[in-house]
Amino acid sequence: MLRRLHSLPGLFAALLIAALAVTGAFLAFDSIIERSGATVPATGQVTVAALAEAVQLRHPEVERIVRTASGSVIATYFEADLPGAERVDPLTGQALGPHQPSNLTRTITNLHRSFLMGDAGHVAAGLGAAAMLVLCISGAMLLMARLGGWGAILRPSRGTLSQRLHCELGRFALIGLTLSALTGCWMCLATFGVLPDGTAVDAAALVQPSGGARLPPGQLAALQAVDLSELRELTFPYGSDLADGYTLTTAQGLGHIDAATGQMLDFTPNDLARQVHETIIMLHTGRGVWPLALLLGLAALTAPVLAGAGGVIWWRRRAALPKIRQNVGAQSADTIILVGSEGNSTWGFAVTLHAALTKAGHRVHAAPMNSLAPRYAKAERLLILTATYGDGDAPASARLFQQRLERSGTVMPVAVLGFGDRSFPQFCGFAEEVAAALRAKGWPMLLDTWLVDRQSAQDFAAWGDALGNAIGTSLALAHVAARPRTTALELSGRVEYGAESQTPTAILSFVLPAAGGFWQRRTLPRFEAGDLVGILAPGADLPRFYSLASASTDGVLEICVRKQPGGVCSGFLHELQPGGRIEAFIRPNPSFRPGRGKAPVILIGAGTGIGPLAGFIRHNARHRPMHLYWGGRHPSSDFLYGPQLSQYAADGRLTRLNTAFSRVPGGGYVQDRLAADAAALRDLVQHGAQVMVCGGRDMAGGVARAFATILQPLGLDLATLKSEGRYREDIY
Amino acid sequence: MNKIVATLGLAATLAFPALAFAPAAEARSVTLTTQLRPYGGNGAYLAIYLVDAQGRFHSTLRVAGGKAKYHTHLRDWARGRATETARIDGITGASVGSGQTLRVTVDIADALIDAGYQIKVDTAVEDGRDNPGEITAPLTSAASAASGRAVSGRGYVASFKFDM
Structure with missing residues (x-):
C-alpha cells in the first residue's frame, strides 16, 4: 500500500517534478550568485534616509528604491523623460551600473511557476508540488521500514545500484524536498487566493500630507529612523505633486511619509497572514538565507536522479513479478495464495496453482507474503508457498511476513507448502517456522506442512x-518449470586444482562465442563479483548456481567449481573442453558485496568460496584494507588463485593473506586461524570492518561460532553486525 | 441613470444588467488602443480609468491583469477606486504582453465628454516599475484619434489613443 502510494505519484508526476526541480535548482543557485555579488551593510550602518539622499542627488526624478531579498539595492528613475534603472551600492549609495533583469532568470522563474502556461500551468506546478509532498512522506516511511525503524534511518542502505542511489539521495534530500514541496503547495494555493497572503493594500494616506515644500530625503526623520536592512521598497513622491508623499514598505509593514515635514503620517503593520506568507516565500526560495538556498538547490538537483532511479526500481520490480492471468483483488477473492520467493522460481508454482484453482471456479488472489493484508473480506482459505533463504531465513518476498502476521486480525484455514533442497540441513526451515507461527495464532491447518524437494513437479502434484x-x-497441478532466458557462453580457460587431494576443482572462464552473427549480443550481461550465475546442464531443467569471481567489466565470466560426486552440472562443467558452450543466466546478489567507504573488509572463505572474494580483491583499485582468511587442503594441490593472491598482496590490493591448510602437519581450518587472530580481528571490527563469508554450510557455521566468540569482549553479537550489513554470507 | 452609465463604462459586447438601462443616445462607444513597448518582461498590468477636472477618480474603464493581489501596483487607480463600489469583474481581462496592443471598446456617457474629464492609464510589470498615471489624455472630441493624436508614456506605453 505504502509502496503504491510512493510509486504511483512518482510515475505520473516524474517529468513534472523533474522539470520543477531542475528549474528550482537553477533559481536557488541564481539567488546564491546574486547574494555573493551583493554587499550587505551591517545593521545600524546605513539608514534609508542616507541612501535615498545619495540616490536623489544623482537622479532628481527617482521613482523608487527597492531592496531585494538578496540584499541588492535597485533604484528606478526618469532622466530626460526616459526610464532608467541602476544597481546601487548599499553602503555608499553610489551607482554600480545599469540594472538589467536577466531574461533567462525570468523565463526559468516562469517555467518553474507555471511552465509558461498561465493558470493551467500554475495548477500543474501545484499538483507537481503536491505529488512531491506525497512522495517525500511515503518515501521516508518506506525508507524507515527498509532500514528498520527511525533510529536506523542513517544506516547504510543495501541493494542494487539504483536502489542504493534512490535511498541515499532520497535520505540526503528528504528535508530540502519536503520543505520545497510543502511551501510550493502553499504558494500555489495563495496564488489562487485559497490561502491568504496578506497583501498590503496601499490606500492613500489616511492623514492628508501638509502639502508644503519638500525637504531633501536625507532630512526626513521617518526615513532616518529606518535601517537599510529593514527596507523593502521606498516610493518617492511623484512629479511635482506636492500633495504626494513617500510610501515606505519595510519588513514590518507599510507607511506614508509627509515629504515636507518628514513625519510618518500613518503605518499599517503586516498582519499575521502577511508574516506567514513572507516566511513561506523565504523558506521556498532561500533568498536572503544562502545556506538554505544551497540546501534547497542541492536537494532539488537530486530529484531528477531520484525519479530516474525510482523508475528503474519500479520497472525491475514489475518485470520480476510473474504475470498472473485473472488475478482477483485481495478483498474479493475466496482463496489467497501468498508466495515467499528469493529468485522467483517459487512463483512459477504459484502461477500453476492459481490457474488450477481458477479453472475449478475459485476466485484467487496471489501476492508476495510481504503483502499479507490485515483482513480479507471474502477469503475462505490461505495457501502459502515459500522457499527458504540461506540457513532457515525468510526469502526476500517474505521478510515482513511474521511482523505483518502479528498485526493481522483475521483467522482462516491455511496450508503451507515449503520449497527447498533436502541436502541442506535447514531444508524448508522457514516454511516450518511460518506454519508454527500461524498455529500459534490459532489458524486451523488444512493440511500438514508439505515440502517440495528441488522443485519436484511430482511432489507438487501430490500436494x-x-x-x-x-x-x-x-486439482490437477501439472507444473512445467519455465526455462529462464539464457545466454550462450564459450569456455575460454580452465585452471585445474586438487587432483592430488581427490577434490578436483577448476577455475573456469567463459566468454561470448566469438563467431556470433550480427544479431547476437556483443557484450556480456551485466554482473559483478559476488553475483550468481545459473547454469543449465544439457537436459537439466533446474539450474545450478555458482558465485561469480569476475565482473562483466573484466570481459570474462569466471567461476570456481568443485566436482561433486554424481553432480550433473559440476560433472558437465569439468568435462567441458575449451570452446564448449554453456547456457547461463545472471541472478544479481546485491546483498553480497563489500559496502562502500574505506572501512576494512574481512574476507573469509574455504575451498571454492574463494571465487567471489578473489573478485572483490581484484577490483579493490582504491586499496581499502582487505584481509583474506582462506582455508584449503594442501598448498601444493588446491591453493586456488595462489599466484594471483601473492600479486594482489604485493600491489596493495590485498592487505594480508592468511591461509589455513587442513592436510599439512600442524594445519587446521580457517575458523582456527580466525580464533588465533582474535585480537587483530577485534581491532578491525572496532574500526568498522565488514565481514564477508563465502563457502560451504559447515565452514560458515564454524566461522559464525568463531566470530561470536571474537565479538563477545566487544559487547557485540553477530545479529547486530548482520542487521548493520557488516556480516554478510554467501553459503552453498 | 447617467451615473450608472458613466460608472460602468462597459465593452459593448459584455452582457451586464446595467447596459439594459443605458439608452444608446446618451452614451458613446469609445475604442481605446494602448500599444506597449517591447520592454521584454512578464505581461503588464494596466488600469484605464477616468478622473474629473480636479484629478479625482471617477470610474474604471478597463483593467488588464486578473490577479487582484497585484492591482495594488496600479497605485493611483487602486487608491482612487478604494471609494468605488462597483465590481470590476466584467471589465477585467488578461495582462498585456511586451510589445502587444490592447484594443477595447467602452461606452462613455455623453455628459462626460468635453466636460473636463481625463482618461488615465496606470501600468505595472512584475520586477519592473510601477507607472501611476503614465498616460493622461483629456476626454475631448478634439483629442480623439479622429484628429490623429496619439500620446506616448514614459514607461511601458508606446502609444495611447482613443476613437469616438
Missing part, C-alpha cells in the same frame, strides 16, 4: 491432490 481433497475441489 495438489491432498489440497484438493481438503477443500473439496479436484
Whole structure:
C-alpha cells in the first residue's frame, strides 16, 4: 500500500517534478550568485534616509528604491523623460551600473511557476508540488521500514545500484524536498487566493500630507529612523505633486511619509497572514538565507536522479513479478495464495496453482507474503508457498511476513507448502517456522506442512491432490518449470586444482562465442563479483548456481567449481573442453558485496568460496584494507588463485593473506586461524570492518561460532553486525 | 441613470444588467488602443480609468491583469477606486504582453465628454516599475484619434489613443 502510494505519484508526476526541480535548482543557485555579488551593510550602518539622499542627488526624478531579498539595492528613475534603472551600492549609495533583469532568470522563474502556461500551468506546478509532498512522506516511511525503524534511518542502505542511489539521495534530500514541496503547495494555493497572503493594500494616506515644500530625503526623520536592512521598497513622491508623499514598505509593514515635514503620517503593520506568507516565500526560495538556498538547490538537483532511479526500481520490480492471468483483488477473492520467493522460481508454482484453482471456479488472489493484508473480506482459505533463504531465513518476498502476521486480525484455514533442497540441513526451515507461527495464532491447518524437494513437479502434484481433497475441489497441478532466458557462453580457460587431494576443482572462464552473427549480443550481461550465475546442464531443467569471481567489466565470466560426486552440472562443467558452450543466466546478489567507504573488509572463505572474494580483491583499485582468511587442503594441490593472491598482496590490493591448510602437519581450518587472530580481528571490527563469508554450510557455521566468540569482549553479537550489513554470507 | 452609465463604462459586447438601462443616445462607444513597448518582461498590468477636472477618480474603464493581489501596483487607480463600489469583474481581462496592443471598446456617457474629464492609464510589470498615471489624455472630441493624436508614456506605453 505504502509502496503504491510512493510509486504511483512518482510515475505520473516524474517529468513534472523533474522539470520543477531542475528549474528550482537553477533559481536557488541564481539567488546564491546574486547574494555573493551583493554587499550587505551591517545593521545600524546605513539608514534609508542616507541612501535615498545619495540616490536623489544623482537622479532628481527617482521613482523608487527597492531592496531585494538578496540584499541588492535597485533604484528606478526618469532622466530626460526616459526610464532608467541602476544597481546601487548599499553602503555608499553610489551607482554600480545599469540594472538589467536577466531574461533567462525570468523565463526559468516562469517555467518553474507555471511552465509558461498561465493558470493551467500554475495548477500543474501545484499538483507537481503536491505529488512531491506525497512522495517525500511515503518515501521516508518506506525508507524507515527498509532500514528498520527511525533510529536506523542513517544506516547504510543495501541493494542494487539504483536502489542504493534512490535511498541515499532520497535520505540526503528528504528535508530540502519536503520543505520545497510543502511551501510550493502553499504558494500555489495563495496564488489562487485559497490561502491568504496578506497583501498590503496601499490606500492613500489616511492623514492628508501638509502639502508644503519638500525637504531633501536625507532630512526626513521617518526615513532616518529606518535601517537599510529593514527596507523593502521606498516610493518617492511623484512629479511635482506636492500633495504626494513617500510610501515606505519595510519588513514590518507599510507607511506614508509627509515629504515636507518628514513625519510618518500613518503605518499599517503586516498582519499575521502577511508574516506567514513572507516566511513561506523565504523558506521556498532561500533568498536572503544562502545556506538554505544551497540546501534547497542541492536537494532539488537530486530529484531528477531520484525519479530516474525510482523508475528503474519500479520497472525491475514489475518485470520480476510473474504475470498472473485473472488475478482477483485481495478483498474479493475466496482463496489467497501468498508466495515467499528469493529468485522467483517459487512463483512459477504459484502461477500453476492459481490457474488450477481458477479453472475449478475459485476466485484467487496471489501476492508476495510481504503483502499479507490485515483482513480479507471474502477469503475462505490461505495457501502459502515459500522457499527458504540461506540457513532457515525468510526469502526476500517474505521478510515482513511474521511482523505483518502479528498485526493481522483475521483467522482462516491455511496450508503451507515449503520449497527447498533436502541436502541442506535447514531444508524448508522457514516454511516450518511460518506454519508454527500461524498455529500459534490459532489458524486451523488444512493440511500438514508439505515440502517440495528441488522443485519436484511430482511432489507438487501430490500436494495438489491432498489440497484438493481438503477443500473439496479436484486439482490437477501439472507444473512445467519455465526455462529462464539464457545466454550462450564459450569456455575460454580452465585452471585445474586438487587432483592430488581427490577434490578436483577448476577455475573456469567463459566468454561470448566469438563467431556470433550480427544479431547476437556483443557484450556480456551485466554482473559483478559476488553475483550468481545459473547454469543449465544439457537436459537439466533446474539450474545450478555458482558465485561469480569476475565482473562483466573484466570481459570474462569466471567461476570456481568443485566436482561433486554424481553432480550433473559440476560433472558437465569439468568435462567441458575449451570452446564448449554453456547456457547461463545472471541472478544479481546485491546483498553480497563489500559496502562502500574505506572501512576494512574481512574476507573469509574455504575451498571454492574463494571465487567471489578473489573478485572483490581484484577490483579493490582504491586499496581499502582487505584481509583474506582462506582455508584449503594442501598448498601444493588446491591453493586456488595462489599466484594471483601473492600479486594482489604485493600491489596493495590485498592487505594480508592468511591461509589455513587442513592436510599439512600442524594445519587446521580457517575458523582456527580466525580464533588465533582474535585480537587483530577485534581491532578491525572496532574500526568498522565488514565481514564477508563465502563457502560451504559447515565452514560458515564454524566461522559464525568463531566470530561470536571474537565479538563477545566487544559487547557485540553477530545479529547486530548482520542487521548493520557488516556480516554478510554467501553459503552453498 | 447617467451615473450608472458613466460608472460602468462597459465593452459593448459584455452582457451586464446595467447596459439594459443605458439608452444608446446618451452614451458613446469609445475604442481605446494602448500599444506597449517591447520592454521584454512578464505581461503588464494596466488600469484605464477616468478622473474629473480636479484629478479625482471617477470610474474604471478597463483593467488588464486578473490577479487582484497585484492591482495594488496600479497605485493611483487602486487608491482612487478604494471609494468605488462597483465590481470590476466584467471589465477585467488578461495582462498585456511586451510589445502587444490592447484594443477595447467602452461606452462613455455623453455628459462626460468635453466636460473636463481625463482618461488615465496606470501600468505595472512584475520586477519592473510601477507607472501611476503614465498616460493622461483629456476626454475631448478634439483629442480623439479622429484628429490623429496619439500620446506616448514614459514607461511601458508606446502609444495611447482613443476613437469616438
